[in-house]
Each structure stands twice: as C-alpha cells, then as structure tokens.
Amino acid sequence: MRPDTPAENVDHTAEAARLERTAGLYPEDAEALLLRAAAHLELSGDRPAATALYDRLLSASDGLENPALIRALKASNLWEYDHEAEARAIIDGIRLTAPRDPAPWVIVAESLESHDELEAAEETFTEAARLLLTDGQEPPASTHPLLYGRHRVRRMRGLPHDAWDTLADTLHTAPVPLDELHDPKRVWSLGSDNPAELAAEISRLRAELGAYREALSRPFPVAVLHWPAPELAELLSAYPPLSSEYPSHETHLATIESSLRELSSSGTGNLGIVTGTVPSYEAFAASEGSSPDDTTLLPQYATTLAARGRAVAWPPQRGAECWCGAGEVYGECHGA
Structure with a gap:
C-alpha cells in the first residue's frame, strides 16, 4: 500500500536522488515526491536515509497533506532495521488518532503482519474497517486493501469467513480468488526449504503478476494530458495555434x-492522466525556452507532470468518479 512503490529493475539510489532534486524544483509537489524517494531508498537498503526523509517531511513548517501516512511509513521502515520500540510507539499513536485515510491503517497492519503479529494485524484491519466502512454502501476503492488485508490475516489464522470476508471476495475481481491467493499453505511455501515447492510457487506468482511487474518497471506512468474546460478555454484564447x-x-x-484505450489494448500498462493549468504550462514553456503555442511541448509537459507525481491512474477503480471531472461514475461516463 505504499505510494507509487518502485519496481525492482530501477537504480533506486539514483531515482531517489532524482526525485529529491525534482522536489526542490517543485515545492508544491514535495510531499509526494519525497515519499517516492523514501520508498526507493528503502528498496536500495538505505533505511536510515529513508527515515531521514520521513523526518524531514514531518518537521516541515508547511502543512502536510497526509501526516499519518508519513508516520506509518516511517514506523514500517524503522521496524525493518531493528528500531522496533520506536516503530511500535508510532503505530500505537496512529491507532489512537484514528485517521480517516485507509492507507496508514493498511501500512501499520501489514507491518504487524510481516512480523508475525497476526492477531494485532487483524485487530488493526478490523478497527479501520469499523471506522471507515458504512453499512449499506459499496466501499470506496481506497478501502479495498483494508478488506483484502483483513481477509488474508484471518485466512492465515484459520478463522471462518464473516460478512466482511464475503464482501472482500465480492470486490476482488482478479482471476485468482482470495481464498486461493491467501491460502496459508501457499503463503508458507514461499518460506519452504523444499526447492520444488519454491519453484512451483514462484512460477505461479510470475504468471499472476507478470503484467503488473512490467507496468511498474517505469518510474512514472505513461500519461495523457487533460485540460478542464475553463483551462482549455483560457489556453486557446491565449494561444490560438493550439486550436488545431x-x-x-x-x-x-x-x-x-x-x-x-488504444494504449491499453496494445499492452501498455501503468497508464495515467495529468491535468494541466495554463500558468503551469506557461512556466514549463519558459523553462524550455520555447513558446506555449508550440504543439510539440504538450506531450513533454504531460511527461513532466507525470514525473512530478501528478498522474492519476487510468482506468479509475470500479465505482469511482470519471477522470473528466463531471462528477459521474466512470462506468456511466467516459467508461461506458
């Protein structure tokens, strides 16, 4: 549940440095960019440097968009390099403050789970579900990892299905059912000393996750540029050549x-949409030493926004609003 978790075939140290430089150029995006940089540092093995980035964010004078998420990521990272007591204290604090965002809950619950504290992990998932899920309404996509994680931990504990487990099964649309995906024998086989068991399970995982891993091999999505109606009107008024x-x-x-859709059908994964604004585009054109009415700048601008962490994943999750901003469900709007 980490934000934009990087893939394995990336030079993580170099990518973290690039993201830190980009954060310096675009302070308004610093929180998202530095979180991604910290994730790369964790994957590079430099966990103390990742902690330093989390502390840098938490000590910032400007208001943070999601301080609970940063604290959760810091706790998870600390526990991985023998700072268990500090990690536990942060986790207790997060549970006490009861954030309304599912992501911190998922991260701390998964941290407990990864250290074999299955009962505490289940309690954390359940506590979050009680807080964030409303009876009679379909859970928003952001809460699905809560239900999936809770299902997994309960399956590991050998507990019978309850209503939330059934709901998780319903929401999960991947080819492999959750009960099979979370089969304790399957999970434990990854720690087996039997080479044949390991080879078989690795083959299954590769088959299931191959496309997903390929999509994540890029540090940021392939993004298409979207102009909201007022911005497009202002853009064309100022730069008529772009009317073409x-x-x-x-x-x-x-x-x-x-x-x-064409990119998706051709096999391209990790797709997204970035939203442009006229002032931002003009600033980008100036930085490139070019005129905003140069149409060749448009895809470059989109790529730059994606590199700054501004891309929204496409297609939207089931039941989510359409990317166009009309306020309608995607499946009844441009996804129809």
Whole structure:
C-alpha cells in the first residue's frame, strides 16, 4: 500500500536522488515526491536515509497533506532495521488518532503482519474497517486493501469467513480468488526449504503478476494530458495555434479516453492522466525556452507532470468518479 512503490529493475539510489532534486524544483509537489524517494531508498537498503526523509517531511513548517501516512511509513521502515520500540510507539499513536485515510491503517497492519503479529494485524484491519466502512454502501476503492488485508490475516489464522470476508471476495475481481491467493499453505511455501515447492510457487506468482511487474518497471506512468474546460478555454484564447490540437472540449475528452484505450489494448500498462493549468504550462514553456503555442511541448509537459507525481491512474477503480471531472461514475461516463 505504499505510494507509487518502485519496481525492482530501477537504480533506486539514483531515482531517489532524482526525485529529491525534482522536489526542490517543485515545492508544491514535495510531499509526494519525497515519499517516492523514501520508498526507493528503502528498496536500495538505505533505511536510515529513508527515515531521514520521513523526518524531514514531518518537521516541515508547511502543512502536510497526509501526516499519518508519513508516520506509518516511517514506523514500517524503522521496524525493518531493528528500531522496533520506536516503530511500535508510532503505530500505537496512529491507532489512537484514528485517521480517516485507509492507507496508514493498511501500512501499520501489514507491518504487524510481516512480523508475525497476526492477531494485532487483524485487530488493526478490523478497527479501520469499523471506522471507515458504512453499512449499506459499496466501499470506496481506497478501502479495498483494508478488506483484502483483513481477509488474508484471518485466512492465515484459520478463522471462518464473516460478512466482511464475503464482501472482500465480492470486490476482488482478479482471476485468482482470495481464498486461493491467501491460502496459508501457499503463503508458507514461499518460506519452504523444499526447492520444488519454491519453484512451483514462484512460477505461479510470475504468471499472476507478470503484467503488473512490467507496468511498474517505469518510474512514472505513461500519461495523457487533460485540460478542464475553463483551462482549455483560457489556453486557446491565449494561444490560438493550439486550436488545431483541441477543436473542442468534448473532442478533447473523447480523444483522451480513446488514446488510453488504444494504449491499453496494445499492452501498455501503468497508464495515467495529468491535468494541466495554463500558468503551469506557461512556466514549463519558459523553462524550455520555447513558446506555449508550440504543439510539440504538450506531450513533454504531460511527461513532466507525470514525473512530478501528478498522474492519476487510468482506468479509475470500479465505482469511482470519471477522470473528466463531471462528477459521474466512470462506468456511466467516459467508461461506458
């Protein structure tokens, strides 16, 4: 449940340094960029440096978007290099403050789970579910990892299914059912000393996760640029030559969806949408020493926004609002 967790075939130290430099250039995006940098440092093995980044964020004078998430990530990281007491204190503090965002709950519960504290992990998942899930309403996509994690831990503990486990089964749409995915024998086989068992399980995991791993091999998504209607009107008023790219706002939205579907059908994963603003685009053009009416700048601008962590994943989760901003469910809007 880490934000933009990097893939394995990346030079993590170099990518962390790049993200830190980018954060310096774009302070408004620093929180998201430094969290990604810390994730790379963890994967590089430099956990103390990752902790230093978390502390840097937590000590910032500007307001943080999600301080509970940062504390949860710090606790998880600390526990991995023998700072258990400090990690536990942070976890207790997070549970006490009861954040309304599912991500910190998932991270601390998974940290407990990874250290074989299954009962405490289940309690944490359940506590979060009681706080964040509303009876009679479909859980938002952001809460699905809570239900999946709770299902996994309960399966490991040999507990019978309850209503939330059944709900998790319903929400899970991948080819492999949760009961099989969370089968204790399957999980334990990854720690087996039997080479045949390990080889068989690794083959299964590769088959299930191959496409996902390929998608994550890029440090940021392949992103398509989206202009909200007021921004597009301002853009075309200021730079009429761009009208050839954007005949109308409706055409612009339809082109975004069709382009993403075409990329997806060709096998491209890790797709996203970035939203442009005229001042940001003008600043980008100035930094490139070019004019904003140069159409070749548009894809470069989109790539830069994606590199700054501004991309929203496409397609949206089931039941989520459409990316276009109309306020309708994606499946009844551009996803229809």
